Amino acid sequence: MKAFLPIAGMVALALFASLFGLWTDWWVVIFAAEFTLLVVALEALERRLPFRLHTPYQRMLAWLFPLLLLASWQWLATSGIINPRWFPPPSRIAEALWQLIVNYDRFNETSLIGRPWLIPSRLAESGWAGVQALFAESHVWATLSRMLVGFVIGSVPGIVIGMIMGLNRTVRAMLDSTMSAIYVLPKIAIFPLLMLVFADPFGEGPKITVVAISAFFLVALSTMAGVQGIDPVLIQAGKNFGANRWQMFRHVILPASLPIVFSGLRLALGTSLVVIVAVEFVRSQSGVGYLVYYNWQVLSPAKMYAALLVIMALGVGLTAALQFIERRAMPWRR
Amino acid sequence: MAEKVIARSARKVYPSMAGDVPAIVDFDLSIEEGEFVCLVGPSGCGKSTFLRILAGLDDLSGGEARIVPGTDPKRPLNNVVFQEYAIFPWKTVLENVAFGLEMRGVPRAERLEIASSWLAKVGLKRFASYYPSQISGGMKQRVSIARALANDPEVLLMDEPLGALDAQTRAVLQEELLRLWEESHKTVLYVTHSIDEAVLLGDRVVLMTAHPGTKKSEFVVDLPRPRDLSTTSTARYAELTGAIWDDLRDEVRAAMEAQR
Numbered sequence: 173m174k175a176f177l178p179i180a181g182m183v184a185l186a187l188f189a190s191l192f193g194l195w196t197d198w199w200v201v202i203f204a205a206e207f208t209l210l211v212v213a214l215e216a217l218e219r220r221l222p223f224r225l226h227t228p229y230q231r232m233l234a235w236l237f238p239l240l241l242l243a244s245w246q247w248l249a250t251s252g253i254i255n256p257r258w259f260p261p262p263s264r265i266a267e268a269l270w271q272l273i274v275n276y277d278r279f280n281e282t283s284l285i286g287r288p289w290l291i292p293s294r295l296a297e298s299g300w301a302g303v304q305a306l307f308a309e310s311h312v313w314a315t316l317s318r319m320l321v322g323f324v325i326g327s328v329p330g331i332v333i334g335m336i337m338g339l340n341r342t343v344r345a346m347l348d349s350t351m352s353a354i355y356v357l358p359k360i361a362i363f364p365l366l367m368l369v370f371a372d373p374f375g376e377g378p379k380i381t382v383v384a385i386s387a388f389f390l391v392a393l394s395t396m397a398g399v400q401g402i403d404p405v406l407i408q409a410g411k412n413f414g415a416n417r418w419q420m421f422r423h424v425i426l427p428a429s430l431p432i433v434f435s436g437l438r439l440a441l442g443t444s445l446v447v448i449v450a451v452e453f454v455r456s457q458s459g460v461g462y463l464v465y466y467n468w469q470v471l472s473p474a475k476m477y478a479a480l481l482v483i484m485a486l487g488v489g490l491t492a493a494l495q496f497i498e499r500r501a502m503p504w505r506r
Numbered sequence: 507m508a509e510k511v512i513a514r515s516a517r518k519v520y521p522s523m524a525g526d527v528p529a530i531v532d533f534d535l536s537i538e539e540g541e542f543v544c545l546v547g548p549s550g551c552g553k554s555t556f557l558r559i560l561a562g563l564d565d566l567s568g569g570e571a572r573i574v575p576g577t578d579p580k581r582p583l584n585n586v587v588f589q590e591y592a593i594f595p596w597k598t599v600l601e602n603v604a605f606g607l608e609m610r611g612v613p614r615a616e617r618l619e620i621a622s623s624w625l626a627k628v629g630l631k632r633f634a635s636y637y638p639s640q641i642s643g644g645m646k647q648r649v650s651i652a653r654a655l656a657n658d659p660e661v662l663l664m665d666e667p668l669g670a671l672d673a674q675t676r677a678v679l680q681e682e683l684l685r686l687w688e689e690s691h692k693t694v695l696y697v698t699h700s701i702d703e704a705v706l707l708g709d710r711v712v713l714m715t716a717h718p719g720t721k722k723s724e725f726v727v728d729l730p731r732p733r734d735l736s737t738t739s740t741a742r743y744a745e746l747t748g749a750i751w752d753d754l755r756d757e758v759r760a761a762m763e764a765q766r
Contacts, residue, residue: 405588405592411563424594428594
């Protein structure tokens with residue numbers, strides 16, 4: 173019966189609020205109270221479950237909350253309690269997302285993901301060049317390619333320099349303070365400078381470079397920390413068992429620093445996404461960041477939310493991909 | 507028997523802000539081939555430092571401390587079994603044991619076979635493809651011991667190898683060490699805090715004074731071999747451990763005073 177009481181309370185509160193028209197002004201407080209009662213009810217329910225169902229139950233809760241959130245948002249927006257212009261209901265956002273995927277913007281010559289269902293027909297008509305045109309029109313591809321190219325161009329030298337700094341005291345003493353100072357500078361601030369440097373200020377050059385610079389400093393400093401943090405007894409063991417300099421690097425230093433290098437790469441990936449979206453706000457005609465900005469300019473909030481959803485999906489997907497690579501590269505970490 | 511480890515007037519100082527700090531002064535030691543010598547002393551007396559100097563991981567400031575090379579130039583002079591689990595977490599148990607051989611260029615099939623047989627000798631054959639994170643502390647130390655033995659060094663240097671283990675695991679491994687040593691009769695320098703362990707394992711126990719470390723005294727352990735844990739209940743064992751503790755007690759007090 174313990175679970176019944178809070179559920180009854182939730183129903184009673186909702187009815188009470190509807191009866192006296194309290195939703196419009198008090199919905200935040202009412203929702204907070206409903207959430208509290210829900211938590212109490214859920215915990216009471218869990219206690220009555222057999223032990224082996226506890227983990228699936230927790231996993232169900234992880235899904236339950238976002239669903240409740242979306243349902244609440246949908247109801248609040250469609251009944252006008254929150255302004256549907258600035259907070260369009262999820263149904264409208266989903267529709268906007270569908271529009272973005274399906275439609276081709278003739279003015280900008282872009283679409284969201286490049287209309288992949290056209291690939292077979294394009295291949296038939298104009299071969300690979302036709303398919304390339306599809307990639308060129310895709311906002312997601314534009315953002316992804318800039319981000320990944322910049323990420324790789326920045327990370328690889330970052331790992332190399334980071335390793336050198338970790339292993340050599342002199343280099344570290346010279347570079348550390350300077351790099352730490354530049355690291356703190358928001359890389360987006362460098363963007364105008366890069367627009368001066370490159371021949372085409374609105375081209376891909378400055379965008380990729382700013383991502384590369386952000387990634388570089390992050391990866392270099394975290395790699396250096398990783399190398400410095402290697403347990404000295406492992407270095408001594410390597411030396412004592414006859415490893416020469418190259419063997420020490422390959423068998424001891426590199427594998428020992430991989431965990432921290434990967435955590436630096438994860439951070440750099442997240443930062444790269446932030447930087448590229450910000451740059452696309454300011455100076456771009458393509459990309460998901462541009463899409464958010466453009467739909468702000470033409471006052472289409474539903475499409476803005478849809479674009480944000482796409483950015484979120486990109487972030488999640490990229491992190492998952494990196495984790496996959498991490499698990500393959502470090503099989504000893506379970 | 508030939509002298510295998512020679513130390514004469516060995517001296518080690520560490521530079522510091524307040525001048526040179528002596529860690530080891532005027533230390534003499536001689537180990538014969540095939541002898542199992544235990545080095546015992548209070549914390550901070552420099553016994554681990556001395557072992558590291560012999561291993562080539564640190565330099566002497568004066569005097570000499572060296573291992574006499576044998577007839578085979580390809581055999582490594584020494585290998586160390588460290589106190590902490592110094593096996594590589596990113597290599598499997600088998601790869602770890604084969605590490606020294608791999609560094610020396612022994613071909614893959616041969617070194618894996620040698621490593622495999624040593625794993626069997628320490629009772630870990632089943633765990634060959636496990637990673638260190640998947641095995642217990644006692645097993646990790648067995649891997650560390652196997653790695654050193656598989657490399658077949660002239661001298662085995664052990665730096666409190668059982669110090670990080672619980673008492674029961676330690677007892678089991680002490681018996682295993684005795685058994686392994688009976689097979690090979692390697693020259694061993696074994697550093698430990700524990701007098702009980704030193705008398706059980708060693709042919710000779712060398713006492714070091716508190717910081718700065720020098721040789722205080724030596725005790726010959728005439729307990730018959732082969733030994734096992736039952737040796738610890740003999741009268742002679744109690745006599746020896748008692749006599750050594752009497753000698754060491756003042757040094758331990760001095761070390762504790764110095765820390766205050």
